Amino acid sequence: MKLNDSKLCELGRAVIQVEAQAIADLSAQINGNFVMACKLLFNCKGRVVVIGMGKSGHIGGKIAATLASTGTPAFFVHPGEASHGDLGMITQQDVVLALSNSGETNEVLTLLPIIKRLGVPLIAMTGNSNSTLARFSDTFINVAVQQEACPLGLAPTSSTTAALVMGDALAVSLLEARGFTRDDFALSHPGGSLGKRLLLRVKDIMHVGTALPSVPETALISHALLEMTEKQLGMTAIVEGNNRVIGIFTDGDLRRMLGRNLDINSTPITEVMTPHCAVISPEILAAEAMKIMEQKKINALIVVDDQQCAVGALNMHDLIQAGIV
Structure with missing residues (x-):
């Protein structure tokens, strides 16, 4: 297909519309399960360990970073590396937040018996409420989307956006619940122009x-x-x-x-x-x-x-x- 200006704009707008609808649909998932997830994270005595494979892993890394910068200590662990020693980073004081759109990602499921044996609370964020991950979790946040923005329905697009937004919803809700202030935020952002704006008097x-x-x-x-x-x-x-x-x-x-x-x-x-x-x-x-x-x-x-x-x-x-x- 030859590049056509109007066609490219049409395709771009279509992607935005599909993903915007996916985000709008998430409001229905702010329910009792979401509240339970917030409470598990709020009461965590250790750190929030975020895991996810592939695109979910990239989103998980961003969610962990957002949690950490807004008052909820968190870090990301790659599930593949976890199976080869990094699982030792998880302690009984932690909470695990696992991302998998299908809920059947092998690298994530492999870790479930160990997580359960440690007695660590597990929060699942997946688009499949009947999945193994959802069933094994202490609470499950549904981030299912009607369709991916990818016309082939293959590349994670709407689903990763939905997971990212839900992660932001968790982080900001916890920020408010903790009474996290601008000064608290500044302490974790001392560098660059943001740090100067928040710290310099x-x-x-x-x-x-x-x-x-x-x-x-x-x-x-x-x-x-x-x-x-x-x-x-x-x-x-x-x-x-x-x-x-x-x-x-x-x-x-x-x-x-x-x-x-x-x-x-x-x-x-x-x-x-x-x-x-x-x-x-x-x-x-x-x-x-x-x-x-x-x-x-x-x-x-x-x-x-x-x-x-x-x-x-x-x-x-x-x-x-x-x-x-």
Whole structure:
């Protein structure tokens, strides 16, 4: 068949529609069996051991990773390797989650007598409610689909998608049940931009001490301009005698001032500053500071303590350098 743009789009949409329907049908399987599976996983004193062969194994690996990153310790064991020594990874404190669409995968079934002998709870995730795996399990989650998205009905497509979604349903339900927080999530994701967004706080990147642009309320515009030029943050805080912030003067304020023909050497900065400016705490997440800047359409923020005294400053460039964007 020659490549045809419209035909390719038609085929792609058909696959998505079939798999979307398979996911929608899963809602009926959120029932007592699902609840029992959640309880077994929640009460697990050891780790969740996920097993699966072939495409189910790939999905199992993803489910194990999702569980582990959301507060339920888990790891994947290849059933073929398990039969040659890796079964020793399973202890009596664990729970096994076994994936097999047919429920008759030989490499998985071979492990069942050992799992039963250990007395380890077994959760089956399969598309065949009459299968050996389903019958041997302590609870069985049905992930059967009406049809595979593959037109030959051979390549696991809808079935693997359904299993993956059901795994997410288990993981997120357990996350909520455990009271798992953003801080908990951050501890298991310290690397990369995700870790930075979850862990980095304003106090970690703000300019402090002599690097903090600040002028007293009695200062003239010329004084403020010199401070802004020296500190290179595109702004300066305006403070009272006790260092309490009363306003901010930014590049934007400077541009708006130019049309007023003011004498910068005689005009007080308080006449052109922005009073009641946005300020933030040094303890908030840097990602929250970014959100505030975006919402208020500003490029810099003054950081204050509980008494509203200036303790730091940061601008959009600082957040970009820190990898928050």
